[in-house]
Amino acid sequence: MTSRVLAGTYRVEKNPTEEMPAARKLLSAHKDSTEHAFAIASLQRSLGSVAEDVTVDERPHLLPLANVIHSASDAQASLSPDSGLTALDVAAAVHPTAAVGGYPQASAVAHVDELEPLDRGRYSGPVGWMDGRGNGQFGIALRCGQLEDRNRIRLYAGAGIMPDSDPATEVDETNAKLAPMRRALGLDRD
Numbered sequence: 526m527t528s529r530v531l532a533g534t535y536r537v538e539k540n541p542t543e544e545m546p547a548a549r550k551l552l553s554a555h556k557d558s559t560e561h562a563f564a565i566a567s568l569q570r571s572l573g574s575v576a577e578d579v580t581v582d583e584r585p586h587l588l589p590l591a592n593v594i595h596s597a598s599d600a601q602a603s604l605s606p607d608s609g610l611t612a613l614d615v616a617a618a619v620h621p622t623a624a625v626g627g628y629p630q631a632s633a634v635a636h637v638d639e640l641e642p643l644d645r646g647r648y649s650g651p652v653g654w655m656d657g658r659g660n661g662q663f664g665i666a667l668r669c670g671q672l673e674d675r676n677r678i679r680l681y682a683g684a685g686i687m688p689d690s691d692p693a694t695e696v697d698e699t700n701a702k703l704a705p706m707r708r709a710l711g712l713d714r715d
Contacts, residue, residue, distance in 0.1 A: 526576065526601070526602050526603070526604060526612075526615060527599060527600065527601055527602075528568060528572065528599070528600040528602075528619070529597055529598070529599050529600070530561070530564045530565055530568055530581070530585075530597065530598045530599075530600065531564075531588065531595040531596070531597050531624070532557075532560045532561040532563070532564035532565075532595075532596060532623065532624060532685055533552045533557035533558065533560050533561045533585070533595065533596030533685065534552075534557075534593050534594070534595055534596075534684070534685070534698050534701075534702070535547070535548035535551050535552055535593060535594040535595075536592075536593060536697055536698050536701040537589075537590075537591065537592050537593055537594060537701065541589035541590065541591065541594055542589065544594065545587060545589065545594065548587055548589075548594040549587060552585075552587065552594070552596040555689065556687050556689045556690060557596060557685075558596075559687060560685040560687050561585055561596045561598065563623050563628040564622065564623040564624060564628070564685075565581050565598055565600075566623075566628065567622055567623035567628045567629075567630060568581070568600055568619060568622065568623075569581060569600070570630075571618055571619040571622075571630075572600065572602050572615070572618065572619055573602075574618055575604070575608070575610055575614065575615055575618040576602035576603060576604055576615070577602065577603045577604070577605060578601075578602060578603045579600065579601075579602040580600065580601050580602070581598050581599070581600040582598045582599050582600075584598075585597055585598045586598070591705070592701050592702070592704045592705060593698070593701050593702060610659070611655060611659030611660075611661070612653075612655045612659060612660055612661030612662070612663065613655050613659070613661065613663075614659075615663075616651045616653070616661075616663040620650075620651050620665075621634060621649065622665060624649075624665060624667060624683075624685065625649040625665060625667075645681075646671050647666055647669060647671060648666060648667075648669055648671070648681035649665060649666060649667060649681075649683075650665070650666050651663045651664070651665060651666075652664055652665070652666045666681075667681075667682065667683060667702075668680075668681065668682045668702055668703070668705075668706065669681050669706075670706055678710070680703050680706050680707070682699050682702035682703045682706075683699060683702075684696075684698045684699050684702075
């Protein structure tokens, strides 16, 4: 099985290709590199509870998208053929990830539940598919929309909040993550 950790985000101003050096500098700084390390540790721990031979790239790579550049690390693991576990079992073992509930998981999720005034609904839940043999692929709905009625949709995106996060920068990052959905709805024009 494979998994990709995305933690640490650079907001693209104009051109992701031209902004790669600036993204590399920002994402290697303390805040984002620590956020990424927490996400990797979370995945290794949770995936290790159901899989064998969990390995994660030693160094993250940059994943450029049109609106953001993420720090990314790929993980590989094996399920024992006689484990009887399905892709849904693995998704259940790794959810909630650090991106969804924080790290360390138990205490962070308790704080989120206590402090967050929002009913997340489908936001941050696993989405994907599974076939009749238990093979599948899942992702996390970290950028999504929920229809509230025929004329309203609530958009969701978040940011990796760390002790040294700057609130204005985190809001800018979240707005960058929302930009593709806003454009698709005709709310923002290029």
